[in-house]
Amino acid sequence: MEKYTAYNSKIVALPNENVDTDQIIPARFLKVTDKIGLGDNLFSDWRYNADGNPKPDFILNHGEMKGRAILLAGDNFGSGSSREHAPWALTGYGFRAVISTSFADIFRNNSLKNGLLPIIVDKDTHAQLFSLCEEDPDTALAIDLTAQTLTLPDGRKVQFPIDGFSKTCLLNGIDEIGYVLHMDEKITAFESQDA
Amino acid sequence: MPQTLFEKIWNAHVVAQDADSPAVLYIDLHLVHEVTSPQAFEGLRNRGIKVRRPDRTYATMDHGIPTHSRDIPIADALAAKQIAQLETNTAEFGITLYGLRQNAEKQGIVHVIGPELGLTRPGMTIVCGDSHTSTHGAFGALSFGIGTSEVEMVLSTQCLLQRKPGTAQVRVDGKLQKGVVAKDIILAIIAKYGIGAGTGYVFEYTGEAIRILNMEERMTVCNMSIEGGARAGMIAPDDTTFEYIAGREFAPKGANWDKAVSEWRKLPTDDGATFDATFSLDADTLEPMITYGTNPGMGTGVTGRVPDPAQLADLSQRNALIKALGYMNLKPNQPLLGQAIDVVFIGSCTNSRISDLRDAAAVMKGRRVNPNVRVMIVPGSAQVKREAEAEGLDRVFSEAGAEWREAGCSMCIAMNGDQLQPGQYAISTSNRNFEGRQGKGGRTFLASPLTAAASAITGVVTDVRTMLR
Numbered sequence: 001m002e003k004y005t006a007y008n009s010k011i012v013a014l015p016n017e018n019v020d021t022d023q024i025i026p027a028r029f030l031k032v033t034d035k036i037g038l039g040d041n042l043f044s045d046w047r048y049n050a051d052g053n054p055k056p057d058f059i060l061n062h063g064e065m066k067g068r069a070i071l072l073a074g075d076n077f078g079s080g081s082s083r084e085h086a087p088w089a090l091t092g093y094g095f096r097a098v099i100s101t102s103f104a105d106i107f108r109n110n111s112l113k114n115g116l117l118p119i120i121v122d123k124d125t126h127a128q129l130f131s132l133c134e135e136d137p138d139t140a141l142a143i144d145l146t147a148q149t150l151t152l153p154d155g156r157k158v159q160f161p162i163d164g165f166s167k168t169c170l171l172n173g174i175d176e177i178g179y180v181l182h183m184d185e186k187i188t189a190f191e192s193q194d195a
Numbered sequence: 196m197p198q199t200l201f202e203k204i205w206n207a208h209v210v211a212q213d214a215d216s217p218a219v220l221y222i223d224l225h226l227v228h229e230v231t232s233p234q235a236f237e238g239l240r241n242r243g244i245k246v247r248r249p250d251r252t253y254a255t256m257d258h259g260i261p262t263h264s265r266d267i268p269i270a271d272a273l274a275a276k277q278i279a280q281l282e283t284n285t286a287e288f289g290i291t292l293y294g295l296r297q298n299a300e301k302q303g304i305v306h307v308i309g310p311e312l313g314l315t316r317p318g319m320t321i322v323c324g325d326s327h328t329s330t331h332g333a334f335g336a337l338s339f340g341i342g343t344s345e346v347e348m349v350l351s352t353q354c355l356l357q358r359k360p361g362t363a364q365v366r367v368d369g370k371l372q373k374g375v376v377a378k379d380i381i382l383a384i385i386a387k388y389g390i391g392a393g394t395g396y397v398f399e400y401t402g403e404a405i406r407i408l409n410m411e412e413r414m415t416v417c418n419m420s421i422e423g424g425a426r427a428g429m430i431a432p433d434d435t436t437f438e439y440i441a442g443r444e445f446a447p448k449g450a451n452w453d454k455a456v457s458e459w460r461k462l463p464t465d466d467g468a469t470f471d472a473t474f475s476l477d478a479d480t481l482e483p484m485i486t487y488g489t490n491p492g493m494g495t496g497v498t499g500r501v502p503d504p505a506q507l508a509d510l511s512q513r514n515a516l517i518k519a520l521g522y523m524n525l526k527p528n529q530p531l532l533g534q535a536i537d538v539v540f541i542g543s544c545t546n547s548r549i550s551d552l553r554d555a556a557a558v559m560k561g562r563r564v565n566p567n568v569r570v571m572i573v574p575g576s577a578q579v580k581r582e583a584e585a586e587g588l589d590r591v592f593s594e595a596g597a598e599w600r601e602a603g604c605s606m607c608i609a610m611n612g613d614q615l616q617p618g619q620y621a622i623s624t625s626n627r628n629f630e631g632r633q634g635k636g637g638r639t640f641l642a643s644p645l646t647a648a649a650s651a652i653t654g655v656v657t658d659v660r661t662m663l664r
């Protein structure tokens with residue numbers, strides 16, 4: 001996994017609450033045996049008409065949204081299935097962080113393993129971010145994982161939580177499977193005591 | 196220290212716990228299906244490693260396979276490739292497969308076959324790349340869904356990195372009325388507390404109304420824990436649990452059985468153990484439940500009305516309801532009874548077991564389905580299908596005008612061509628009513644097999660209590 005560095009980006013604001021994994025990527029796109037190209041199917045049913053043409057109203061179809069790395073979402077993002085295709089689609093599109101007041105547990109885990117940072121903010125900050133985007137759709141934030149801060153355009157910093165282990169893995173690009181593979185002796189000892 | 200069921204299982208499976216790190220948790224049983232595993236096996240190949248415990252790993256095909264027939268090869272090229280990949284992967288890594296070609300007599304929805312084969316047992320840690328792995332918690336196991344990276348980790352190490360979740364007791368007291376079933380309990384809990392209430396928790400369902408449920412009913416309740424936000428739901432094992440497991444293919448036998456049961460009896464939560472949160476529901480006053488919106492928390496009693504967004508104080512909740520009712524094309528304050536439907540789907544890991552099919556057949560026997568309604572009955576496994584046919588349930592359904600199909604996930608996830616057309620209304624015994632879940636533009640009402648069967652006959656949302664004999 002690549003190291004998670006600090007960056008600045010404008011925001012894509014999607015105020016819908018309870019965005020579930022079937023909206024992030026509908027099940028018909030799960031018939032793949034790799035992770036390639038899923039970004040094209042991100043939010044597919046909101047993004048495209050039945051004939052496959054983009055729906056002009058949907059935010060991702062506004063030209064100026066291209067290349068933005070931060071998704072600001074409504075409450076309780078990512079509920080539903082365990083499909084890791086959801087973070088694969090989000091990162092495939094180019095997102096590196098999703099901001100919400102809460103995330104479904106499996107989605108959160110899956111995101112952290114794919115270099116997608118789930119940022120939890122309190123209700124007030126959440127509402128403030130949405131109003132900033134409403135006033136100026138080009139609002140940008142600086143994200144610094146080392147300091148665990150979002151920096152707002154006025155310079156104000158908002159702290160966000162993340163557990164130490166996930167933070168270390170993201171910052172150093174550590175492969176969690178490699179970490180557990182190194183515990184082979186302990187696992188073998190556990191297995192023999194269990195037998 | 197008195198401990199909960201969850202804590203006992205958790206503590207018995209911690210392999211290592213570094214400070215400030217998640218626990219390394221040993222996994223007893225890993226179930227695999229075709230949709231969330233290909234990239235994980237590819238990861239193993241890239242690392243040049245084997246599956247650590249193929250003897251603790253079992254695979255099936257369920258999500259993408261057709262249910263109209265068992266003809267192979269299947270027509271959908273992408274789905275065909277995915278199942279061929281699972282055949283290759285399980286053969287290469289030495290994993291037992293219950294597929295379309297291999298051991299087909301035991302194929303089925305992953306959460307139906309685990310219990311059915313006796314693979315699911317009390318005290319175990321069980322994972323699968325599927326969020327409804329919570330189903331297996333009905334046996335007093337700690338069982339939850341994982342993503343594909345975690346599938347790769349479990350294949351590689353038989354362990355998972357996990358932070359210890361909180362515990363919540365979900366207490367259901369009282370006794371269900373006739374026509375009200377396990378599905379109504381769980382839909383009511385989610386309607387009462389919302390789809391995020393369980394985030395960060397493992398649910399333990401307790402109380403009189405839970406204790407008297409049979410195993411299939413308990414599975415229905417635990418299955419939808421994830422719809423309440425909880426990754427896992429558990430029920431303490433008891434004689435009902437042991438009777439269900441006894442004699443199944445992978446159940447311990449002889450002296451090992453006695454030893455296992457005496458261990459399992461130690462699992463229930465100790466008197467005086469505490470939970471981090473408590474939720475409760477009264478079963479006495481419960482009526483059959485139905486959802487009206489686009490998440491499983493948007494539910495009400497079947498005699499209720501669609502809520503009015505104007506009554507909601509919270510702006511974002513109001514907007515969410517307006518959006519949901521727009522998608523569903525329902526009006527505020529309209530009654531749900533009498534709402535016309537186009538499709539009835541009886542199936543899924545929530546409600547496709549033999550007792551669910553018996554419930555549906557009891558309502559449909561000697562009646563005809565409404566000519567405007569397509570009714571699909573999809574058994575959860577090849578074994579359930581055989582059992583139903585031995586009892587003659589297939590004939591009840593066929594004579595009523597319903598389709599009797601092969602085992603699979605089918606219209607629960609609509610990956611295999613079994614799907615709603617845009618704008619159609621379905622009553623579904625599955626677990627998710629998200630926008631497009633059962634087909635792009637399709638509109639889903641979640642309900643019990645009883646409610647679904649009653650509505651299949653009338654062609655409109657119906658209170659099954661008026662049709663019970």
Ligand code: SF4
Binds near residue numbers: 258327603626
């Ligand atoms: S029946 Fe539906 S919910 Fe259950 S495993 Fe299959 S797709 Fe998932």
